Amino acid sequence: MNFKHKYFFLFPGLFVLIGILIFPIIFVVRLSLSGWNSYNPGLDYIGFENYIRLFTDDPRFWESFFRLSFLSVTTVILQYVIGFALAHMVWKDIKFKRFFRVLFLVPMMTTPVIMTVIWRTFFHESLGPVNDLLSVFGVAPKWLTDPVIAKFTVIIVEVWQWTPFMFLLLLAGLLSLPKEPFLAAAIDGASPVRKFIYVTFPLMAPISIGAIIIRLIEASKIMDTVYVLTSGGPGTSTETSSFYIFIKGLREFQMGYAASMSFTYLIIMIISLTIIAKVLTKVLLKE
Amino acid sequence: MNKLYIFLKYFFIVVWTVFVVAPFLWALTTSFKDFQSVNGGVTYIPWVDFEPNLEGWKVLIKSPAKGGVDIIEPYFNSLFVTCTASLISIILGTLSAYALSRYTFKAGFVKNNDITFFFISQRIMPPIVLSIPFFLFLSSINLLDSLTGLIVVYIVLLMPIAVWIMVDFFNKVPREIDETALIDGCNPYQAFLKVVLPNSIPGLIVAGMFCIIFGWIDFFFAFILTFTEVQLLPVKIVALNSSVTPWWSLSASALVSVAPLIIVAFIVERYLSKGNLSGAIK
Numbered sequence: 055m056n057f058k059h060k061y062f063f064l065f066p067g068l069f070v071l072i073g074i075l076i077f078p079i080i081f082v083v084r085l086s087l088s089g090w091n092s093y094n095p096g097l098d099y100i101g102f103e104n105y106i107r108l109f110t111d112d113p114r115f116w117e118s119f120f121r122l123s124f125l126s127v128t129t130v131i132l133q134y135v136i137g138f139a140l141a142h143m144v145w146k147d148i149k150f151k152r153f154f155r156v157l158f159l160v161p162m163m164t165t166p167v168i169m170t171v172i173w174r175t176f177f178h179e180s181l182g183p184v185n186d187l188l189s190v191f192g193v194a195p196k197w198l199t200d201p202v203i204a205k206f207t208v209i210i211v212e213v214w215q216w217t218p219f220m221f222l223l224l225l226a227g228l229l230s231l232p233k234e235p236f237l238a239a240a241i242d243g244a245s246p247v248r249k250f251i252y253v254t255f256p257l258m259a260p261i262s263i264g265a266i267i268i269r270l271i272e273a274s275k276i277m278d279t280v281y282v283l284t285s286g287g288p289g290t291s292t293e294t295s296s297f298y299i300f301i302k303g304l305r306e307f308q309m310g311y312a313a314s315m316s317f318t319y320l321i322i323m324i325i326s327l328t329i330i331a332k333v334l335t336k337v338l339l340k341e
Numbered sequence: 342m343n344k345l346y347i348f349l350k351y352f353f354i355v356v357w358t359v360f361v362v363a364p365f366l367w368a369l370t371t372s373f374k375d376f377q378s379v380n381g382g383v384t385y386i387p388w389v390d391f392e393p394n395l396e397g398w399k400v401l402i403k404s405p406a407k408g409g410v411d412i413i414e415p416y417f418n419s420l421f422v423t424c425t426a427s428l429i430s431i432i433l434g435t436l437s438a439y440a441l442s443r444y445t446f447k448a449g450f451v452k453n454n455d456i457t458f459f460f461i462s463q464r465i466m467p468p469i470v471l472s473i474p475f476f477l478f479l480s481s482i483n484l485l486d487s488l489t490g491l492i493v494v495y496i497v498l499l500m501p502i503a504v505w506i507m508v509d510f511f512n513k514v515p516r517e518i519d520e521t522a523l524i525d526g527c528n529p530y531q532a533f534l535k536v537v538l539p540n541s542i543p544g545l546i547v548a549g550m551f552c553i554i555f556g557w558i559d560f561f562f563a564f565i566l567t568f569t570e571v572q573l574l575p576v577k578i579v580a581l582n583s584s585v586t587p588w589w590s591l592s593a594s595a596l597v598s599v600a601p602l603i604i605v606a607f608i609v610e611r612y613l614s615k616g617n618l619s620g621a622i623k
Contacts, residue, residue, distance in 0.1 A: 059529040060444035064456070067437030067500060071460065074497050078474035085473070140357060143350050154354060156610045161361055163602035167560040167575045168595045171582045172368045175592070183367055186383035214360065226613055246346055271465050278560040282579055296469040303473050304565060316470040323465060 086314035092307035104314035114290065115298060115315055119322070122294040125205065126273035129212040134266055136213065137220030142254070145228045155225070162218035170282040173211050174198070201291035204284050208292050211279055216272070220265055227261030228254075259338040267331050274323055295319050365596075372397040372592040379588050397589030401597060412577055412594050419557065419574040419598075422488055426495035427552035431545065433496075434460075434503025439533060441504075442511035443519065460504040463497060468561045471497070476565060486570045494562050499552040506551060510544030511537070547612050550605050557602060574598050 089100045144154050176182050177197035185194045197207045239249045277296040280286060286293035303312025378384045378391030387393040400410050441457050475494055484490035522532035563573040578594055
């Protein structure tokens with residue numbers, strides 16, 4: 055094939071993406087070295103002061119980061135287990151297969167913040183149905199105002215919202231598996247459990263890794279659900295890194311400091327996701 | 342053993358179905374309630390627990406001056422931004438994906454896979470990292486609080502998805518069909534437009550659906566980069582939530598906003614069942 059044409063295909067997309075992104079990324083790095091805030095808006099140069107402050111004098115950022123890690127790892131594990139179970143159940147013929155497939159996909163098509171508005175009324179402590187039904191058992195958990203329970207409310211909402219995405223990726227994977235290993239297992243008379251452990255799961259390992267990584271990337275961005283559901287509260291008990299950076303940067307207008315946090319956060323994300331991907335590959339593929 | 346498995350399977354499916362449907366049902370019943378049936382204790386079944394009325398739905402079409410919630414303009418803004426950004430992303434993403442699937446690139450140590458990874462890796466970027474520079478950047482060129490500014494930002498969100506799905510899809514379209522077209526005297530652009538694209542329609546539809554989903558559900562950028570001139574639907578509804586808007590009109594507007602994407606769920610399921618999504622995630 056002709057040599058030059060390939061650039062005409064590749065470059066429009068590549069250059070638009072680079073064109074839109076190059077400025078923000080360079081700017082974040084430069085901004086993080088400045089003391090830009092609402093009293094002093096401007097790109098002065100203050101060296102690494104912001105980073106020193108971040109690493110020595112801001113436990114709130116690191117707490118929000120560990121909270122984010124807890125929330126995203128927990129939700130992704132739950133999503134993986136439930137999503138795999140659901141995908142496995144509607145993979146082969148069951149009654150109303152297509153109905154269930156569509157139904158299980160629906161939550162991911164709904165706007166998270168808008169559904170969170172509904173969830174807020176759903177978990178309302180005196181007027182919501184959850185506590186009304188639970189009152190039969192004489193309990194009334196404070197879904198949105200208890201520091202511990204609020205985390206689980208966020209997890210419930212996230213699992214509802216994004217298990218469908220995991221389900222979609224895993225079902226697509228299951229549908230693409232070759233038929234021969236299953237025939238062989240059937241001839242050997244393997245039980246469903248053994249078939250799952252020795253055939254389905256190993257075949258699904260590469261797809262599982264892909265799906266988990268994709269979901270971890272998306273889950274690490276948890277922010278709008280938290281904003282609408284609890285506004286990071288009570289106190290800071292559901293505040294994630296993104297939300298804290300948002301407060302510092304776009305509420306208090308400490309742009310310089312927020313930029314240094316977001317750059318640090320980006321680097322940590324890239325490093326930890328790379329490590330997780332390597333570890334998962336090792337464990338699941340036994341390489 | 343087998344019976345237990347089947348029982349557990351259906352039990353789990355039923356439990357999950359209830360969980361999935363519950364918030365929708367709650368929103369649907371709430372949208373027909375009035376003050377007494379929301380604030381006077383929890384009510385569930387229309388006509389038994391409370392007398393349904395259409396107040397929550399009527400508010401949606403009233404003008405704001407008469408106490409309506411005015412979601413029609415944000416609705417069309419959202420549709421316009423999502424569709425335009427998706428279309429641009431699909432066009433640019435498909436061209437790049439075709440190049441990455443069919444030709445080999447090499448610049449130093451950068452090869453095809455690295456370029457593909459560069460596209461896809463943009464999804465790793467936390468929105469908050471981009472939001473501050475975008476905020477300052479768009480305000481410096483007067484595109485803050487405008488539809489154009491949002492479209493530019495959404496292209497960054499959506500193009501990686503388009504490239505991701507289309508590279509895999511083109512890899513499954515046999516190379517022979519382009520080669521035959523070239524031998525028949527087409528130039529590479531004609532071969533792409535007349536032969537490859539018509540054979541890639543399922544991939545284009547799947548990529549388009551994903552772009553629409555991730556464009557339509559975005560809240561963060563719309564929230565940060567627009568204020569009063571343009572409002573997108575999610576921002577508008579969240580704003581309703583924090584004001585004194587009653588639950589019934591809130592529920593009605595939420596249902597109206599999630600409705601169009603239910604159609605997308607049907608389309609995605611159809612292409613999923615045909616096996617068109619399988620390559621995309623390896």
